Amino acid sequence: MKPGPSRENREISSIEAELYFLIARFLSSGPCSDAAQALRKELEKHKLLPKRIDWEGREHERSFENLVELYRHVTSNHLLHICKRLGPLLDKDIKPSVCGVQSLLGSGSNSLLRTKDAILNPRWPPVTHVVMHHQRPLLPPNNLVIPNVGHVLKGREMSGHSRLDHTFSNHIYAKVALHARKLGHLAAVYCVAFDRTGKYIFTGADDALIKIWYAENSRLLATLRGHNSEITDIAVNYENTLLASGSCDRIIRVWCLRTKTPLAVLSAHTGMITSLQFCPQSHGENRILMSTGGDGCVCFWFWNVTTNKFESKPGKFIEKSRAGAQMLCSSFSPGGVFLATGSSDHVVRVYFVHGKTPEKICELEAHTERVDSICYSNTEERFVSGSCDGTARIWRYDRQEWKAIILHMATKFEPTSEDDKTKYGVTMVAWNADDRYVLTAVTDCTLKVWDSRSGKLLHILKYHEDEVFVLECSPWDPRVILSAGHDGHVILWDIQKGVKIKSFFNMIEGQGHGSMFDCKFSPDGLSFAATDSHGHFLNFGFGGSEIHKKIPQELFFHTDYRPLMRDANNYVLDEQTQQPPHLMPPPFLVDIDGNPYPPRLQKLVPGREHNRHDQLIPQMGVNEEGEQEVMGDVEPLVGGVGPSGQASAGLQLPGHVLGGASGLAPGGPGQASIDRMIQELQRQQDSRIIRQGGAPLASPPPPGAQPRVNRSNSVGNTGPRVGIRRSGETEGVRQSLSNIEQRATQSEIAAWSRRIVVRELDPSLLSKNEEERRAHSEAEMRKFLEERKKKPTLPYPSTASTPKKGKGKKKVPEEPASPVQQENEQTATNRLVTRALYDTEEEEDGSGSDLWNSSSDGESSEYSDWMGDTGNNLQPPKRTSQRKRKQRKVSSSETEDIDSDYLHDVAKDEDRDSNRDQTFQAKVPRPQRKKPAPKKKEPKPTKKTIRRQKIVKKMGGIQELPEEFRPSEWLTDTKPRKTPYVPQMGDEVMYFRQGHDLYLQAVVRKNAYKIDPNKNLPWHKMPSIR
Secondary structure, three states, X not given: OOOOOOHHHHHOOHXXXXXXXXXXXXXHOOOOHHHHHHHHHHHHHOOXXXXXXXXXOOEEXXXXXXXXXXXXXXXXXXXXXXXXXXXXXXXXXXXXXXOOOOOOOXXXXXXXXXXXXXXXXXXXXXXXXXXXXXXXXXXXXXXXXXXXXXXXXXXXXXXXXXOHHHHOOHHHHHHOEEEEEEEOOOOOEEEEEEOOOOOEEEEEEOOXXXXXXXXXXXXXXXXXXXXXXXXXXXXXXXXXXXXXXXEOOOOEEEEEXXXXXXXXXXXXXXXXXXXXXXXXXXXXXXXXXXXXXXXOEEEEEEEEOOOOOXXXXXXXXXXXXXXXXXXXXXXXXXXOOEEEEEEOOOOEEEEEOXXXXXEEEEEEOOOOOOEEEEEXXXXXXXXXXXXXXXXXXXXXXXXXXXXXXXXXXXXXXXXXXXXXXXXXXXXXXXXXXXXXXXXXXXXXXXXXXXXOOOOXXXXXXXXXXXXXXXXXXXXXXXXXEEEEEOOOEEEEEEOOOOEEEEXXXXXXXXXXXXXXXXXXXXXXXXXXXXXXXXXXXXXEEOOOOHXXXXXXXXXXXXOOOOOEEEXXXXXXXXXXXXXXXXXXXXXXXXXXXXXXXXXXXXXXXXXXXXXXXXXXXXXXXXXXXXXXXXXXXXXXXXXXXXXXXXXXXXXXXOOOOOOOHHHOOOOOOOHHHHHHHHHHHHHHXXXXXXXXXXXXXXXXXXXXXXXXXXXXXXXXXXXXXXXOXXXXXXXXXXXXXXXXXXXXXXXXXHHHHOOOOOOOXXXXXXXXXXXXXXXXXXXXXXXXXXXXXOOOOOOOOOHHHOOOOOOOXXXXXXXXXXXXXXXOEEEEOEHHHHHHHHHHHHHHHOOHHHOEEOXXXXXXXXXXXXXXXXXXXXXXXXXXXXXXXXXXXXXHHHHHOOOHHXXXXXXXXXXXXXXXXXXXXXXXXXXXXXXXXXXXXXXXXXXXXXXXXXXXXXXXXXXXXXXXHOOOHHHHOOOOOOOOOOOOOOOOOOOOHHHHHHHHHHHHHHOXXXXXXXXXXXXXXXXXXX
């Protein structure tokens, strides 16, 4: 019987036995020789040394001396050499967190036992969820595998805290459902926003209406009337008290969310409003509302947070560099210190907002096409801009320079063999919640996820079939984003894994799919709202939708599309009741055809919750077109019969009456006859205008049956109805236009004015939010001032380090090396800085009168700023001004250290004028060789010659700027000059007759030119001028 191995020997592997031998060998040559001797005895006693196996497979014991003799190549430091080589070999395959660290005792990503899966997908043990640091859960690694929710909940029970992103797994987002799709507008809805509490939703549409919805059950609460054209943008202030809305009618209206009262009507733009934002700054009581417009202007409206009073005139920047230039997008920094804007003239502008004097600090002309999307990061001073040129740029301010990481939309994971000639463009940009990723929507219907630090492409998300114009990131979950496009898809993505979580398709029965135009997350990130091209409002969230199904699918008020009367300040009154819309009685809820809902649903209207059953039944009548419509509450017959054959109810006006009929007693016997006389006069006026070839006014038709006509123009909504739900039809809800009035007593008006539509933000939450924004503001201000003081880094070696030829050569110390830039990072030229440098050169060498010699007579008749709204095809006239530039006198030390930005700017300007004045090349002295004649010495080149030679050398790669891209000379001038004066939009001109009179007397006295002092003078036409 063969002797079997002992129990101890069976548990020892060959690797372990060899390790014991190497340890004993290592200890034998060191200071621990006694320990080595004791270890050898223990190894021989327990038979732990490697064994010999004979040809029959039997194992035989070996002594330590036998192993040393057998393995002569194994020296005493063999184990040490093995340990030294393990680290570098492992680093080649799995990179550690800190390269170059050689340690056998490292842990985590520096451990020699690390694996690729443990580095890419780290996992926390259950005990880690209990550990706290500064009374907060530990900060997890970026790529931590989502832990087991049972371990997270157990850790919360033991410690009292847990991370929300661990408790809320991204798999839960697959449970999001469409709760409701309500029809509330008759045109496309381009704007949607949540209030600061997340309980209310606002929608703005092309039918010029803004509607307020209750998020929990999709109930329609109110309609804000007043705009005359399509709504372009809406914004809610941080105190949750105001709603600002901009429109194509060039008007900004500010509403009180508590009472629906219009607080301000702001009109300073001459083009459509393109963006609206409240500034996050919260210092003192002053606040700022920012607006950009199609007129190329940026306006800062100052208002008081206590009184909600707006200043009548804004701080205005006119950025119209050429005809048709428009401001397209804007974004505030987290603290509100900076505002970034994008425009159609390819320029990114940044404004420094401090106090009541905003300052433009840069103009970055890095893109080659219009910049129509821009977004600041959530916690840092970086922002990303997207352009139609196929690139997005991540901007940061560093050492007085604006640097950008360029993201090329043509980048792909697998390079194609053929040249890709597809023209890419960026339609939308966004940041995720922790600013680690930048997301871009591309014109090829894909979404791309980029690393915001390195600019590396991480994921390409493909699912959409049409262009995407909506990118929204979860306010607290950095893993989740939302996209929506014109293909009708609304998709939730996990951007860390690059996979789709959940998708929805906006299919409308009988009408195909509806394009998605806007989406917004709620402040808590647990729900989101969307709008489409057919006038629908979609409400998404967790849980069931039973409460939403109790609300009708079509939600309109019978007063939504009634005509309005406007005064000179653009404040409005309801044309029928002559009351402000917010003081009118509670309306009735109707469907799209104008049919009222049953009384039980009428209680959904705010103000009718406690009405009796008979008060919930509207008065129905037949209009002049033979159709039934809602006229108002059921009221007794007062004052006779109205024009339409129905009882005309009396009206007690609250004092806001336009016209001269306010002196009549409410419901008096002359009311109906006066109405008929006014209507007859209006019809006669319309007939006269039609005969003259003009457009008729909105006058009521004569009594009797008339053919159906579309009255959408009579409500003042004259803009194009894009995305209309029913093509070729007239919705019945628009037909509630008959001259029927509702009675409203003073007590009822007072009660309705006290109704609370949207509640303010909780004071504790508001205080906490203000502290966070104030901290962001201070950090942004401090960082900006620090970077402004630092010296800019030179991208190329300085001219001072270039050795000079000839005698007297001195060794100049080299400049310190500048930080290494990434390959895809560029430093942009700030046009404001280059202009300022150039103007400084001029002012130091000559007066303003020597700098201008312009022959621009008649330019104002060819081109004017007021022509910008006629279209984008206008081009500014060719400039013929000859600007004489002076060269600055520089010292010898300055000659060697000329600023590179200044050289680049001067070279550009000189090259620009080379086509107009070719004498510049002839004037440049060329270096000549010295002649052998001993008597004549070649004069040394002057400082001016050296400087010009450097400029000519610098001009080698500069090309002529096309004429169409050059801004006007007077528009790009940044220094105020006494002459020549060029009037601009927004200037306040003061006229002094005495000065004009003295000037004319001097002309006559010196016989400068012929003039008749008795004709064509201002005081002849206006004798009141003194």
